[in-house]
Amino acid sequence: IFHDITDIEDTSLLTKRELEARRIDYYNYRGVAGKSFMELDGDIAVLASGGGISLNCMDTLIQAGGKPANYVEYSGNPPRDKIKRLTEITLSKEGLHGCLVIGGTANFTDVFETLAGFKDGLESVGIPKFPIVVRRAGPNSEKAHSLLQEFKKEHNMDMEIFGEDISLTNAVKLIVKKTEEYKQKSGN
Numbered sequence: 001i002f003h004d005i006t007d008i009e010d011t012s013l014l015t016k017r018e019l020e021a022r023r024i025d026y027y028n029y030r031g032v033a034g035k036s037f038m039e040l041d042g043d044i045a046v047l048a049s050g051g052g053i054s055l056n057c058m059d060t061l062i063q064a065g066g067k068p069a070n071y072v073e074y075s076g077n078p079p080r081d082k083i084k085r086l087t088e089i090t091l092s093k094e095g096l097h098g099c100l101v102i103g104g105t106a107n108f109t110d111v112f113e114t115l116a117g118f119k120d121g122l123e124s125v126g127i128p129k130f131p132i133v134v135r136r137a138g139p140n141s142e143k144a145h146s147l148l149q150e151f152k153k154e155h156n157m158d159m160e161i162f163g164e165d166i167s168l169t170n171a172v173k174l175i176v177k178k179t180e181e182y183k184q185k186s187g188n
Helices: 016-024 051-063 080-090 111-125 141-155 168-186
Strands: 044-049 098-105 132-137 159-162
Touching (some): 016 080, 044 080, 051 098, 080 111, 098 168, 111 132, 132 141, 141 159, 159 168
Parallel strands (some): 098 132
8 A cells, every 4th residue: 555655744754844844845846945854863954955965965074073953955946035944944953053054066056046045044043153164156156155254244153155165075074173162162
């Protein structure tokens, strides 16, 4: 006997955050932003772009001693509002000590659109005190990086913003290091 496992309302196997993330894509088919969301037990929020790269970055994060709070992969040029909602859901988890926004060099995803959505999500949930590392490159990434640099200065945030000038592996290692320092400093 087979059951329809595609029913988005089936909460028997999904957490509240996982269900909310899946709803992001339910009525808007431009890009993917929540279908792959899985909650994990760690303390580093992850917003990754690009299927293969995102899995590689998760492996690297774990090998470097980091503990991911979730896995999610967004791609296909999702609009700003979808990334805002994904950020809100991802950062709603209690006990976070860091956030990693990571992906390779996009070919057609508008990096400004997605990182502006990330910024909007940060504004919506409240500016976190924990460190954030962003590593994204591609169309409009310079404009996106400038937007985040201004946002960082305005809110005095611990946010590092990179493009292709740093490897994915080094970005992952940096968030692990900064998360450990944050936990020691804050006594968590």
